[in-house]
Every structure is written in structure tokens, then in C-alpha cells.
Amino acid sequence: MNTLISQKRSLRRRSKKDTVNFEQIALRVAEILKAQDIPYMFTGALAVNYHGKPRMTHDIDVVVLLRKENVPQLKKIFDEDFFIDEESIFAALKENSMFNIIHKETGLKVDFWIRKNDDYSQEAFRRRGWYPYQGTEICLATPEDMIIEKLEWFKRSEIDKHYFDALGIYRIQKEKLDIRHIDFWCQQKSIQEIWERIKAKDRP
Template sequence: MELYDLLKYLINAFEKLGIQYFITGSMGSIYYGEPRFTNDIDVVVDIDESDVPGLVGSFPEDEFYISEDAIDDAIIHKRQFNIIHPSSGLKIDVIVSKKDEFDNSRFARKHRISPIENTEANLSSPEDVIIMKMKFYQEGESEKHIRDITGMLKVSGDIIDRKYINDWANRLGLQEIWKAIINKL
């Protein structure tokens, strides 16, 4: 299985189940910015306990590893769980929405795109991908997040709402990182 096959599988499952979602992370930064290698898909979902049986049933156990207990725990604690395709080493990081003001904003701003021929999907706005990349940089200082952000600003800078980013950077304590990125450009 290739990454885009997994993406299509994921999109079809969430769409069929009516689960609200958007793709983010490296898939978002690749779409809005510069290509790079990734072996995972990050997706934010708005799910509850009633969605678990359908979700588990959408990923056959002979092809995928998905833990019902991990999903239940992620829903309760508003964390993430994984769906793994062991034979390819690919993985989906499924992040349960915190249903806070920022996540509500991200869901409201998602874009409908066609990342794969004949398939539509929900993708995070470029601004929200950038904000989350800054948060991840703040937590772990991985330079890949800064490279992703600068790539997005170079490729899609004319469509990116910097005021929105600046407002959320101030609210989330990311203003120093945002200023440093802007000064690098």
C-alpha cells in the first residue's frame, strides 16, 4: 500500500461514516508548500463513542492495526490514537478534537480539495497548518516544522492570512516563533 492509497482509504471511511474530519500535518504542508517525505497522515476528527464500532469495522484487522481501547481512551482524554498498516509501515495519527475555540475555528476553516483523482477530502487551512507546526516546534524544536512553514509561505504566501496567524500566535503563546519565521523570509 502506498501513502496515497492509505489516504484514499481513510477519506472513504470517514466520509462513509459521516465523521467530521480534516487532514493536517505534513500532508497539509506538502499540499500548500514544498514536497517532502512522510510516512504518516495526520487527521483531526470529531468523534464520540457511537462512532467507534463503525470506525474499527472500516479497517479490516487482517490489514490494519486499530485498537478499540486506544480509541475509547483518546475520546475520553481528547488525545490521539493510531491506525497502522503493518505491511507497509504507514500510519494514520487520528487526533480527537478538543472541541475548544481553536479546534472549532480549524473545523470552520477547513477546505474541500481533491488530493487524489476522483476523491474529495477536507484539508486544514494553510494558516491552521502553520499554527500547529509552530506549536509542535515549540514542544520539540524539530526544524522540519520550520522548514514546512517557510515552504508554505514561499509557495502559498499570497493566499495565507497572516493576520489570522498573528492573532492565534498571540493567543497561543507562539508570537516569538512567528516573528522569527517572518524575519527569516
């Protein structure tokens, strides 16, 4: 892991202009996961930008349902364009946590989150959907589940960007949202008060 961090810092010091953009890297990740039959969904800033108010980002977050037998082939394929550490993948599987890979040319980091087994994580993963993106389709967390995720992060960190990410999604998607789904899980996660503040922002 320390080697990957060092490599990323080195890449960020490069002065040459990046020739591969964020969208192309996201599409490449999606293409590989789909080809390897690994269920996934993008979350984080990519899903926020899709469902809500776009903002700058330098990272990609993706939840995966990964098995040990997937790892050797996954490393072999990603190894061409990314720094990837096989040991960190096995550690993430064992700890049900996350690992990352770093794009060699741009230094952009992709965080892979192993899907957790609690009721909400399974439900959010089941609800994920395919959305048009850059001339193809990719799998994203739903706007409802991105609101829940962002409110959880805001409660945990008190970093304002998470609150405003949730607010942006709500304002843009509110006519299409399954409010009962958000209400239920916000109550379960003790973030109902923050959710009510989001809804109150849009009342006359």
C-alpha cells in the same frame, strides 16, 4: 497499544515491496470517514506537502470529531486493511487524545487526533477545506492553520523540521494567506516571535 507497536515493527522488517502507497492509504481513510459521516481534516505531513514544500513521511495525521457510537462500525470497516484496537479508541475519546491504526500491508501508521474543545481547535476545524487530491477531494487543514500548528510544535519540541515546514508553506502560499488570522492566534499562543522570524526570512 503495545500489540500495535509490535505489529508495526514486524511489518517494517518485511522485505517484500509495498504495493499500496501513501496516497492510496490516505484516500482510503478519507473514503471511510466520509462514508461514516465522521467530520475530519488531515493535518501533519500530508497537509504540509499539499500546501508547502514536500518532504518524506511515513505517517498520516487526521483530526476527527468522533462519537462513541461511531466506534464499533469504524473498527469493523478498518479491520479489513488495518490493525486497530477498539479499547485505544475509547481511551482516546475519554482522554480527548489520540489513537492510531496501522496498515497491515505496508506498516504505515495513521494517527487519529480527537478534536479538542478549546477555541482555536474549534476555529481551525471550522475553517478546514476540501481540496483536490489524486482525482478526488479530501479535507485538509488550511495553510494558515498548518503554519500555526507547525510553529506550536517547533516551540514545544525545538525540532527544526517544524520551523521549515511553516516557512515552506508561508513562502508558497503567502499571496493567499489570511495574515490577520495567523497574527491573532500566534499572539494568543505566545508564538508571535517565531512567526515574525518566518515573515522576516522573506523580506528584502
